[in-house]
Structures are given as structure tokens and as C-alpha cells.
Amino acid sequence: MAYVVPFVDARKHYALYKQDIDGAIQNCLTNGDMIYRKHLKDFEEHLAAYVGTKYAVGLNSGYHALAFALMGAGITSGDEVVTVAHTFVATVSAIVHVGAKPVLIDVAEDYNMDLAKLKAAITPRTKAILPVHLNGRVCNMDQLMSIADEHGLLVIEDAAQALGARYGDKRGGSFGIAGCFSFYPFKTLGGFGDGGAITTNDEKLAIFARRIRFNGEDRETGEYHHHGYTALLDNVQAAVLDVKLTKHFDQWISHRRAMADRYQKGLKGLGDLRLPHFADAKNFDNYQNYVIRTKHRDSLRTFLKEAGIETLVHWSRPMWEHKGLELGTPDLPESLAISQEVISLPMSAELTPEQVDMVVAAIKSYFERA
Numbered sequence: 055m056a057y058v059v060p061f062v063d064a065r066k067h068y069a070l071y072k073q074d075i076d077g078a079i080q081n082c083l084t085n086g087d088m089i090y091r092k093h094l095k096d097f098e099e100h101l102a103a104y105v106g107t108k109y110a111v112g113l114n115s116g117y118h119a120l121a122f123a124l125m126g127a128g129i130t131s132g133d134e135v136v137t138v139a140h141t142f143v144a145t146v147s148a149i150v151h152v153g154a155k156p157v158l159i160d161v162a163e164d165y166n167m168d169l170a171k172l173k174a175a176i177t178p179r180t181k182a183i184l185p186v187h188l189n190g191r192v193c194n195m196d197q198l199m200s201i202a203d204e205h206g207l208l209v210i211e212d213a214a215q216a217l218g219a220r221y222g223d224k225r226g227g228s229f230g231i232a233g234c235f236s237f238y239p240f241k242t243l244g245g246f247g248d249g250g251a252i253t254t255n256d257e258k259l260a261i262f263a264r265r266i267r268f269n270g271e272d273r274e275t276g277e278y279h280h281h282g283y284t285a286l287l288d289n290v291q292a293a294v295l296d297v298k299l300t301k302h303f304d305q306w307i308s309h310r311r312a313m314a315d316r317y318q319k320g321l322k323g324l325g326d327l328r329l330p331h332f333a334d335a336k337n338f339d340n341y342q343n344y345v346i347r348t349k350h351r352d353s354l355r356t357f358l359k360e361a362g363i364e365t366l367v368h369w370s371r372p373m374w375e376h377k378g379l380e381l382g383t384p385d386l387p388e389s390l391a392i393s394q395e396v397i398s399l400p401m402s403a404e405l406t407p408e409q410v411d412m413v414v415a416a417i418k419s420y421f422e423r424a
């Protein structure tokens with residue numbers, strides 16, 4: 055169905071930035087620059103500078119960023135990694151695939167790791183904490199890093215949703231040994247297919263990631279250092295991401311934040327709605343997703359759909375209920391409640407104030423009618 059307010063509008067995005075996107079693609083194709091060329095190196099340099107790390111390594115997905123960060127940090131079988139269940143499955147799959155055990159803990163009101171639960175999850179086998187900066191809100195990294203330091207644990211950040219978000223004066227992806235990003239098309243910085251990157255200040259980890267993505271080869275010497283993967287960020291993708299990052303990205307984040315403010319002004323005080331404007335003066339959110347919470351989730355979603363408004367749910371079943379994932383049955387009441395109550399409203403750099411007002415008006419009429 056054609057929505058009056060789509061969740062995101064990929065066609066509009068392309069139409070608006072066509073000249074830059076086509077220019078970047080044509081430049082690569084005209085010169086035959088397909089694999090590991092200047093465009094990738096430029097993008098990596100700009101991304102590292104943006105995030106505030108020494109290195110960035112372009113990869114073919116956020117999943118591989120997580121998996122290679124864990125491998126490069128030396129996480130292996132028998133180790134435990136503490137993370138959350140309320141995340142995209144790739145976070146947990148990356149831990150499983152390196153042979154380690156994911157120890158899932160609950161999230162707090164702001165959908166991020168509940169740091170009050172963190173210490174109790176740490177055992178002698180714990181090697182790392184893997185916080186997820188969900189919906190574009192960086193976890194409380196003062197507290198998290200101090201717990202990690204106290205216990206001698208590594209921190210690998212799942213910053214897949216957090217490019218452009220900050221905690222204090224640092225950006226998500228610059229606190230731990232590695233930050234892991236995704237450039238899936240609907241992320242704040244989206245490519246035209248899958249893509250990802252690791253950011254790090256750790257030279258060894260950067261070298262490891264550069265080799266492992268290229269079947270283990272050191273491109274300068276031709277030496278194969280490991281059995282690796284074919285997992286490089288395509289040069290053409292990098293060229294497109296680079297022009298978006300350097301020319302438009304900051305303005306897109308400002309726009310998302312302005313639209314989030316508009317939602318907040320319109321939706322405040324309606325029914326049992328809980329809005330994502332959580333108090334912590336140190337957070338600067340990118341609003342990758344604008345997530346509201348209500349006990350009437352399913353009927354509100356149906357009402358919005360009938361009004362031509364597309365919404366999504368991240369995620370409607372707790373991860374551990376998918377038995378094939380073999381995650382047991384952890385007791386995580388907040389994650390469970392969230393899966394029954396959240397709705398992600400339309401949010402993108404292309405969303406207009408008029409569209410926000412339409413969504414607000416529809417939600418108001420839902421609660422007035424109720």
C-alpha cells in the first residue's frame with residue numbers, strides 16, 4: 055500500500071541527492087575503481103576523523119564489524135561477553151560465531167543496557183562488555199567504562215545505530231577498543247546496500263580488521279596472515295557514503311533531532327504514551343529511530359496504518375523466543391514488556407514537519423477516541 059507518511063522514503067532520498075550519488079558512482083565506474091581504491095581510503099579517513107578515532111576500517115556489514123572486532127580483541131571459545139537481548143540479532147550472532155557465550159541482560163527505560171544489572175552478570179569468564187547504542191542513543195559510557203575498568207574488561211560498542219550520536223564530548227564508537235557501525239540503507243548514514251565499519255584507536259585491531267576482510271592478506275606485502283573472509287566495503291559504496299558523510303550528514307542529524315522535538319511537543323501528555331526524551335544532559339541522540347511506548351501498541355498501529363502512516367516494531371518477539379537461536383529463557387522483564395509495547399514512528403532526514411504533524415494528529419485522535 056502507498057502510505058501518506060512512509061516509515062522512510064528511499065526514492066525521495068535518491069531524488070534529493072541524485073547528483074552527488076550518481077557523481078560518486080560514475081566516477082568509480084568510469085575509472086574502473088571497484089575494489090580497495092582511493093574512495094575507500096578517503097571514506098575511512100573521514101569516518102575516523104568524524105567519530106574521533108585513529109582508524110576506521112570499511113567492511114561489508116555491521117555484522118562483520120562486530121564479528122571482526124570480537125576476533126581482533128581476542129574473544130574466543132569459553133569466553134563470556136555481556137550484552138543485551140533487546141537488539142538486532144546480529145549483535146548476539148557475532149558473539150556466538152566467535153565461539154563465545156552471550157550473557158544477555160535487561161535494558162533500562164531508555165532501551166539501553168541496564169547498568170544496574172551489569173556487575174551481577176560478570177563472572178571469571180567474562181572478557182568483554184558489548185553495549186548497544188540503540189535507536190541512536192549512546193549508553194551512559196562514564197558508568198559503563200568505569201565498571202569495565204574496575205573488572206579489567208574490554209568494551210566493544212555496537213554503534214550500528216549511533217553514527218552522529220554523542221555522550222559528553224565523545225561520539226559513539228570512540229569509547230571502547232572498537233566501535234561497530236552499519237551502513238544498511240536506512241541507517242543515519244545509509245549506503246545502497248549492506249556496509250559497515252570498525253572504528254578504533256588500537257593499531258593492532260585496525261591491522262587485523264584490514265587483513266581479515268581481505269582473505270587474510272596484507273595488501274602491501276602480499277602475505278596471508280590468517281584464513282580470512284571476503285568482507286571489504288565496496289569501493290563504490292564507500293564513494294557514495296563519503297559524499298553523504300562529508301556534504302550532508304550533520305545537517306541530516308540536525309533535521310532528525312528537530313523532527314524528534316516536534317514529535318515530543320505534539321505527543322507530550324497523550325494517554326499512556328512514553329516518549330524517548332530521557333533525561334541525561336550528556337546525551338546527544340541521533341534519533342536513528344523515534345520509539346514510543348504504549349500498552350495499546352497493536353491497536354494504535356492498526357489505527358495509524360488505516361490513516362496511511364507506516365510504522366515498524368523493533369522487535370515484536372524477544373530474541374530468546376526464537377528457539378533456533380538457542381539462547382535459553384533469560385528472565386528479562388523489561389525487554390519482554392518493551393517487545394509488546396514499542397512502535398517506531400516514521401523518522402528520516404527526508405521526513406517533513408507536515409508529515410510529523412499528520413502523525414501527531416492521528417495519534418491524538420486515537421487517544422481521544424479511546
Ligand SMILES: Cc1ncc(COP(=O)(O)O)c(C=O)c1O
Binds near residue numbers: 115236
Ligand atoms: C543494533 C544493530 N546491531 C547490528 C546490526 C547489524 O548491521 P548489518 O545489518 O549492517 O549487518 C544492526 C543493523 O541492523 C543493528 O541495528
